[in-house]
Amino acid sequence: MPRTPRMKVSDLANPNRFVRMSNWLIPLFAVIAVPLLAYGFYLGFQAPAERDQGTVFRIMFVHVPSAWLALSIYTMMALAALGTLVWRHPLADVAQKAAAPFGAAFALICLVTGSIWGYPTWGTFWEWDGRLTSMLVLFLIYLGIISLWRAFEEPLQAAKAVAILTLVGFINIPIVKFSVDWWSGLHQKASVFRLDGPTMHPAYLHPLLICALGFSFLFAAMLMIAMRTEITRRRVRTLTIFAAQEAR
């Protein structure tokens, strides 16, 4: 009697299977993301105005999820880099390449919303504070990774080179996270992910977490679209090479 095939993690390594799965995962993630973001923003606008800052604090519901995502996307990319170098997972570098522009975008959104928030509250658009500087460094590392991807012609060679750079750059992630504890500057200290639990009021914490979840699902959907594009791009490249060889 033939056994029914069971799904394994290694099955995801097959690009065709991935593309088939993404056919229903992308709409699913998008359908989850949109109402979550809408509800999160609605709650965010319903929340009472902050005592000192008035209403400007509401930019937090974009700023903080972007910062979290910029950090977690890099962490995901570092894991994918391990997947490329250690397990030679064929989709790891596709995920890594596709994620880099999103990471850069979230880092940029975090920096821009941060300075828009900083001007009315701190009185300055920019301060060379530990958190701000290390976030800017993270943004630069993202740009370096994207440039290195574009410098190589051969995707597999690029994948391994970028994987090394990504792993070396991972050192910056704990620096960004703990920068507010190591150097006290203008930026406030962690108020959600703390050992003794969040210190933020639930009226602000709930919309924040819902927004963060919404942005995460949005990222997941966009990442899978970008990965599919990358898989197609590589297929086109291989087919073009074959066609060129046959034409000779």
Next chain:
Amino acid sequence: MTRAIFAIVKRDLALSFRAGGGAGVGVIFFLAVVMVVPFAIGPDKKLLSQIGPAILWSGALLASLLGLDRIFGADAEDGSLDLLLLAPLPLEVIAFAKAFAHWLSTGLPLVAATPLLGLLLGVETGALFAIALMLLIGTPAIAFLGLIGAALAATLPRSGMLIAVLIVPFTIPVLIFGTAATTAAIAEGLLFGTAFKLLCALLLFSLVIGPIAAAAALKIGRGT
């Protein structure tokens, strides 16, 4: 193994100091950067002597980044990199020797030129020694971090700018603690303070991580 390391260092030094090596260009670039700043901000003697250490640090950083493609570029072109990869010597050791030779030929001249350029900027004579000492520790750290970028881009043509872009974010801690140590030395006369120790730690860190990551990158570049 020691003899092999010395042989690599000697060869790279000879190559960089002879015609076409371009060892002196870094110092000239350093001079150019230092010369440009007074034109840009005006000949305000007081301001210049105040920001002099910072100008020297940024100039040295830029000059160090400039020549990084020379570490492996020429060797990848003429095939000697393949011979080095075949050599019965750990690749990490080869990378270390090459980065050390690169620092000797490009970094050390920068350190030597620092007191002179500091005088041009009107930095106090007492501070010149402190800046040179900090650069003596900071420039090898930059060179060994840059080694990673040089190895990643070894097989790429026209990689100079790319390497600089890749490596700048990683050199920022060196710059932060280097300038902090310099400021502490000048303002408080504290030569061996916390920032100095952290700068030394960064140097030791880069001496280890640089050759290891560079060796991994070189192996990949050659498809092994």
